[in-house]
Amino acid sequence: MFLEILINAVATGLLLGSIYAALALGLAVTFGILHIPNIAHPVFVVLGAYLAVVANERGWDPILAALAGALPFYLLGALFYEFYARVFERRGEADTMQALTLFFGVSLVVETALVLKFGTNQQTVDVDYVGQSLRIGLLVMPYRLLVPALVAPVMILTLWAYLKFTYAGIAIRAAAHDVRALQVSGVDPHWIKRHAFGIASVTALVAGAILVIIGPVDPFSGRLQIGRAFAVVILAGMGAVPGTILAAFIIGVAESLVSAFLNPSWSPGVAFLILLATLALKPQGLFGASR
Amino acid sequence: MKRQDVAFAAGAIVVLLMGFGAVHAVANPYFFFAGYVIVQYVVLATAWNILGGYAGYINFGPAALYGAGVYTSALLLKAFGAPLVVNIVAAGLVGMVLGLMMGYLTLRVQGVYFAIATIALVIMLETVVHNIEYLGGARGLALIAPEPPAWAVGRTQFVFLVLLAIAVMSVALARWIERSWIGRGLRALRASEEAAECAGVATLRLKLAACAVSGALLAVAGAPYIYYASYIDPGSAFSLTLGLNTIAMPLIGGTRSWAGPVIGALLLASVQQAATVTISSELNVLMVGLALIVFIAAAPDGLIGLAERLRRKMHA
Numbered sequence A: 001m002f003l004e005i006l007i008n009a010v011a012t013g014l015l016l017g018s019i020y021a022a023l024a025l026g027l028a029v030t031f032g033i034l035h036i037p038n039i040a041h042p043v044f045v046v047l048g049a050y051l052a053v054v055a056n057e058r059g060w061d062p063i064l065a066a067l068a069g070a071l072p073f074y075l076l077g078a079l080f081y082e083f084y085a086r087v088f089e090r091r092g093e094a095d096t097m098q099a100l101t102l103f104f105g106v107s108l109v110v111e112t113a114l115v116l117k118f119g120t121n122q123q124t125v126d127v128d129y130v131g132q133s134l135r136i137g138l139l140v141m142p143y144r145l146l147v148p149a150l151v152a153p154v155m156i157l158t159l160w161a162y163l164k165f166t167y168a169g170i171a172i173r174a175a176a177h178d179v180r181a182l183q184v185s186g187v188d189p190h191w192i193k194r195h196a197f198g199i200a201s202v203t204a205l206v207a208g209a210i211l212v213i214i215g216p217v218d219p220f221s222g223r224l225q226i227g228r229a230f231a232v233v234i235l236a237g238m239g240a241v242p243g244t245i246l247a248a249f250i251i252g253v254a255e256s257l258v259s260a261f262l263n264p265s266w267s268p269g270v271a272f273l274i275l276l277a278t279l280a281l282k283p284q285g286l287f288g289a290s291r
Numbered sequence B: 001m002k003r004q005d006v007a008f009a010a011g012a013i014v015v016l017l018m019g020f021g022a023v024h025a026v027a028n029p030y031f032f033f034a035g036y037v038i039v040q041y042v043v044l045a046t047a048w049n050i051l052g053g054y055a056g057y058i059n060f061g062p063a064a065l066y067g068a069g070v071y072t073s074a075l076l077l078k079a080f081g082a083p084l085v086v087n088i089v090a091a092g093l094v095g096m097v098l099g100l101m102m103g104y105l106t107l108r109v110q111g112v113y114f115a116i117a118t119i120a121l122v123i124m125l126e127t128v129v130h131n132i133e134y135l136g137g138a139r140g141l142a143l144i145a146p147e148p149p150a151w152a153v154g155r156t157q158f159v160f161l162v163l164l165a166i167a168v169m170s171v172a173l174a175r176w177i178e179r180s181w182i183g184r185g186l187r188a189l190r191a192s193e194e195a196a197e198c199a200g201v202a203t204l205r206l207k208l209a210a211c212a213v214s215g216a217l218l219a220v221a222g223a224p225y226i227y228y229a230s231y232i233d234p235g236s237a238f239s240l241t242l243g244l245n246t247i248a249m250p251l252i253g254g255t256r257s258w259a260g261p262v263i264g265a266l267l268l269a270s271v272q273q274a275a276t277v278t279i280s281s282e283l284n285v286l287m288v289g290l291a292l293i294v295f296i297a298a299a300p301d302g303l304i305g306l307a308e309r310l311r312r313k314m315h316a
Helices: A002-033 A043-055 A062-068 A069-086 A098-118 A142-165 A165-179 A179-184 A189-214 A221-236 A241-262 A263-283 B003-025 B029-055 B062-080 B085-106 B112-130 B155-179 B181-191 B193-198 B201-223 B227-231 B240-253 B259-278 B283-296 B302-315
Strands: A133-136 A139-142
Touching: A002 A043, A002 A139, A002 A142, A002 A165, A002 A189, A002 A221, A002 B227, A043 A062, A043 A069, A043 A098, A043 A189, A043 A221, A043 A263, A062 A069, A062 A189, A069 A098, A069 A165, A069 A189, A069 B302, A098 B112, A139 A142, A139 A241, A142 A165, A142 A189, A142 A241, A165 A189, A189 B283, A221 A241, A221 A263, A221 B112, A241 A263, A241 B181, A263 B085, A263 B112, B003 B029, B003 B085, B003 B155, B029 B155, B029 B201, B029 B240, B029 B259, B062 B085, B062 B112, B062 B181, B062 B201, B062 B227, B062 B240, B085 B112, B085 B155, B085 B201, B155 B181, B155 B201, B155 B227, B181 B193, B181 B201, B193 B201, B240 B259, B240 B283, B259 B283, B259 B302
Parallel strands: none
Antiparallel strands: A133 A139
16 A cells, blocks of 8 residues: 555656656746746746647647647747847846846736636646546556656757757857857857747747646646746756756655645645755755856 | 934824824724735835845745744734734744844855745745644634724724834834945945955845844734734735735835835835725736836836936936
8 A cells, every 4th residue: 555655656756747847948948048037937838828728629639739839939938038138138237136026027917917818717628638547557647647747858858959959059058158259159149048038938838738738727827836947947957958857856756755645735835845955955956067 | 313313203203193193083994904904015015125125135935924924923812812012023033033044045045046945935834834723724714803902993993003103113124224334234235245245244144134124024014914804814924916015016116215115115005905996906916017017127226216317317
């Protein structure tokens, strides 16, 4: 009995962790690499979830809908960065407090817009595989979790390869290190950051689509995810994109174990406890360079 | 005392007397019901600004300290039937300890990391309260507050007056900090922590002091709440909207001086109180969000900064 609970708790934790990695991936780009604390990222995830809901009502699969919506979301993210840059970077300094407040304001506006359009009701999607489970011996894995959990590693691998091997990807990483050197080699850092925000926004859309497969989403679902997403990025270490998945696994398994053996009502605190512990004991994270 | 100080002290006494007079002159208790919320925001915004404005350390979790104050007070009332004064002092002490813990955190983390760590504090405290059966857990806790003294007319009026006194003292404290060596040190620290350290400013001690005072005042703001509402739950004590408003108000008013948070709080909270009667609460939040974006984009130094810029333009 104990073994069964343990195995299933760990498995659920890994599945959840994989999903958290997807949620945090965009933040790993904007915050981890570019050092822009985009606390509006989770609200973009929720926006993506709503897009999946609307498409699902017309008979689309949420994940397919997310892929179809990639281009508009890329443009939305780019536009969002453009706005941020107009406000701050042209002014010369990006004051952390003002940047955070701006992102906070944007989250509120998007949340409220969703409330006004769709109400505060929880939204769900209807797909064939929800409600069924995969059983291997003692292990029970609902497809509701398994399918989304398989999407995240694909996303991370794609993004990692993009950052590692393409010209634009290398330029994004370079923008974090030395903007002037980037300019000298003939790349517009403004363009490259806008591009990175566009990519981050697409990952938010996909993450939103899988979030709404796991469970119902309402306009305020992003709030709980803010801490989780930052916990993942900080535990992984700034700029460590592949490390994101491992950090997310740690948090997912920890939450799931607490939920199974202690009480589910304690689990929201777990990610934050890990976050605080990381900040206090090892601020550079597991895989990040020291800062 | 300088002339400005005399003027400030006179102003403070006038505010208190006006509050006392209004309690006896205005019969409708709704006026004080709404007034309580506005004055509460004056305390919160002023308290937040001591750390956020003067020292430049953004506390994104003022609701954690406020909620700690609310629950400390409720716990003492439930367990011992403690009088309000005791509760306020106890809440202040709890807030101070939490603030000091936050202060030690600044040793390791700065800037964005500090802001995120403070968000973590809210969720963790909320989770803890959720799991304490004695405090009502997620269901919340209903308590009947003791009868108010006769001079205060009614219960709502009584807590309103108590909070008004707290607000006046908070603003006076913030003003004193701003004008003393502590304020100068904090300003240096905000401009550049390394440079301040090199110039011999005791940065750690100042940060700890700012965190402790700010934390204590944020918690004190929550202490009378159980007397005001008779019912508390984790959702309202650790409310995100409350945290948001607390940050928005100094930013809208101006973070450089004590007057900024007061102006921001009076303005935003009054508009919100009027707005909750006339428009939906969603539009209310939308309004705050838009105001934040507009102020950050167009008037980063708040209304006070805007006024100064206009004055300079007129003279030039």
